[in-house]
Amino acid sequence: MSESYLSTLIERQAGKYGVRAALKYRDYKQGVWIPVSWNQFAGKVKKVARALVALGVEVQENVGVFSQNMPECLYTDFGAFKSRIVTIPLYATSSESQVHYIVENASIRYLFVGEQYQYDVAYRVQQLCKTLKRIIIFSPDVMRAAEDTHSIYYDDFLQLGEANELQAEVDRRTGAAVSTDLANILYTSGTTGESKGVMLHHSCYEAAFQAHNKVLLTLTDQDVVMNFLPFTHVFERAWSYYCLTKGCLLCINLYPQDIQMTIKEIRPTAMCSVPRFWEKVYAGVHEKINEASGLKKSLMLDALKTGREHNIDYLMNGKTPPPMLHLKYKFYEKTIYSVLKKTIGIERGNFFPTAGAAVSKQIEEFVHSVGVNMVVGYGLTETTATVSLGWMDDFRTGSVGRLIPGLELKFGEDGEILLRGETVTKGYYKKEALTSKVISEDGWFHTGDAGYMKDGFLYLTDRIKDLFKTSNGKYIAPQAIETKLVVDRYIDQVSIIADQRKFVSALIVPEYKQVEKYAQDHHIAYADRADLLKKPEIIALFQMRIDTLQQEFAHYEQIKKFTLLPEPFSLEKGELTNTLKIKRPVLMKNYANEINKMYEE
Known part of the structure; x- marks a missing residue:
């Protein structure tokens, strides 16, 4: 693909799916989920693309999105891509100093904000910043500062995109968009030092989509996906873009702490999450077991033992479970496992990608034992998320799966994982010295993670610098x-x-x-x-x-x-x-x- 795939994605999908729902978001005042059709999504994207041109945002200029997960984040992203503009997401919980650093470092003139906290922080930053020209507010409930005459609400911003004469410039830009354009700069918060902006080009996402098409074979336009991690996180961002290429329905969870309520309202078939989510599930189940007694307790314990034998000892190792064990497993599947999944809200589950931190073997075995398809993977912001993943019938507990197609891996000093491929970043924004330190002249990216390969599966041992x-x-x-x-x-x-x-x-x-x-x-x-x-x-x-x-x-x-x-x-x-x-x-x-x-x- 030489042209930029993401710049026309939503329009193409609207042509295919029309009035079918592309997104859903929760209206907290009414307590209901509101659908957004593919046609509506494409209409919003078109207006955003025009409005950005109306504001005078130039080709490959950076705009910031400082918000929790909202549909507006996606409208802004894809509208920007249509006009060849770069979006920079900021975590909704970012502090004033973090926001100030990113706005100055990336010379952001226009910053989109979600709710009151983000607006308040952005407004204070604006007083200190030479670059920040205007704040655009997603939520109509935000109270602007009395002396603020510059900020506008998103609806007013979209009004700027009503003028038809802007379309010619948008079309010109979309037509000129190429995969070597910069799509995003993702600032990694980092456990040490100041954050650094990872540049992800459209070509990085396109290569990631092609690789995943060869591996995630069961994801279709029938899937209902919950967006729980922040869109700012490369894992959720790349995954959400990928789900949109497949025509999935995205259900956008606004507040991370509400996930236990919203997951039961949506009952998704897929959701990417971090191990912490499953650790909480594990703790909850074991609490129930500890509170139970007699027959109930022994049945629950036996169900976990049976699931472990059936799914881990036999299936994972490519062996057929004995008929009696299989019958027992099927019995528990209809009784205990199904009740457990229904209690969490994942009884319709297709698969659940999990990454972002080490998954303990105990947690992984437990999740697989109860018949949940947890797909454990490994990735970094610098690799457009996925490096490797363990697929449903092809995984090993304790490993982070097999390398995705199109990526090369070798081991450096101390077992450091080195990677090369189209999904790997071209470098850090305005940090040439750091870029040349971590990416060698022949393109090998030094991950800072140590590991080893066994039977084609990658195992992580630790962060070298940790x-x-x-x-x-x-x-x-x-x-x-x-x-x-x-x-x-x-x-x-x-x-x-x-x-x-x-x-x-x-x-x-x-x-x-x-x-x-x-x-x-x-x-x-x-x-x-x-x-x-x-x-x-x-x-x-x-x-x-x-x-x-x-x-x-x-x-x-x-x-x-x-x-x-x-x-x-x-x-x-x-x-x-x-x-x-x-x-x-x-x-x-x-x-x-x-x-x-x-x-x-």
């Missing part, structure tokens, strides 16, 4: 330990401390509800949460659970001391990235006292 070296010279992979611990129902978040220390310690955020319930069941009196977490019985409970979970690790890798924290790690305190990964340098600073205390003689 490897800790103890003062005894031993290397520790913190993520391996954290992934193991976070499946425990008493543990919500964990961060391993080991770098330049004489032993491994941990900061642990407990699952407070479970700990409080334990205290109640064991008649442990306490004044408040901080007091509860200091009780010897609670410390002993955690010690016992940690000792059990870390048995497989070498002695020097095991946690010797830990601190239970009364407050969770948070975005507000800068302890998490926008994709909820832990920022270790910030934790080291924020919890310096607690950490030092663990190493006192």
Whole structure:
């Protein structure tokens, strides 16, 4: 494809599907889901393309989209592509300094914002920024500042696109659009240092679509897809664009915290998510099992055991399950598994892509055991998401699947994964030195992830730069330990401390509800949460659970001391990235006292 595929995608699909629903979004005032047809979608895209031209946005100029997931994000993206304009998404939770940095770095003149928080932040940034000319507001409920005479609402912006004489310029631009045009710049929040803008050209997306067409064979225009992760995240963005190429119905979840309600309202057939979603499901199911007794409890436990034998021990290893095991599995499929899926809202499930962090083997085995097609993959912003994935009948627990077609892989020093192919970024925006550091002259991108191949499946071992070296010279992979611990129902978040220390310690955020319930069941009196977490019985409970979970690790890798924290790690305190990964340098600073205390003689 030499012309730009995304610039005409929505128009082509409207020609094919017409009045059929392309999108759905939840109207919170009425509590109903509103459909948007392909024709309406294409009409909005056309108006956006014209309105951007009316504002004087030039070919390949950057515009920003600072919003949670809304249909307007997609109208703006595809309208921009139609007029050869680059969109830069910003996380809805971004701080003022993050927004300021991106707006200045990318010379953004026009910034689209979602709701009140984003508008307030953008308006404050505008006072400090030389470049930001105008804010365009998606939600009509946003209250503008009294002195703000420049910002306009999205409906007024679309009015600018009513003029027919603008169409000739839009057509000229669409006709000239090529796959070497820049589509997006995605600023990665990063667990260290300032964010960097990953440039993704139209050719990156086109190569990704072609590769996925060879692998995701069951995704069709009959699929109902829930958009749960932020569109700003490359995983959700590339996946959503791909779903639109297949004619799927996209159901846009506005607030991430509402997913347990909205998933039951939509009952999607597919949804991409991070392991955290499945960890919560796992914890919920095991809580139910622990509360049950007698026959009910033994049936639930046997159902998990049967599913594991049938789907993991036999099917995953290419073996046919014995007839009796198969009959038993079918019985549980009609009873326990179907009830479980219905409770979550995924009983119509086709498949569920999962990536963004390490998936613990325990979680993966559990999800497959109950007959949910979890597709575990690995990808980066720099590779337009997917590098590898394990397909439904071709996966290995613990691996991140097989490499997608069209991508080359080799291993560098320390087992570092190096990649080359059309989906790989051409580099970081305005950061030539960094680009040449991570992409070699012959096109190999250094991922910073270590791994190995076995029987055609890729396995990750850890982030190379995340490897800790103890003062005894031993290397520790913190993520391996954290992934193991976070499946425990008493543990919500964990961060391993080991770098330049004489032993491994941990900061642990407990699952407070479970700990409080334990205290109640064991008649442990306490004044408040901080007091509860200091009780010897609670410390002993955690010690016992940690000792059990870390048995497989070498002695020097095991946690010797830990601190239970009364407050969770948070975005507000800068302890998490926008994709909820832990920022270790910030934790080291924020919890310096607690950490030092663990190493006192």
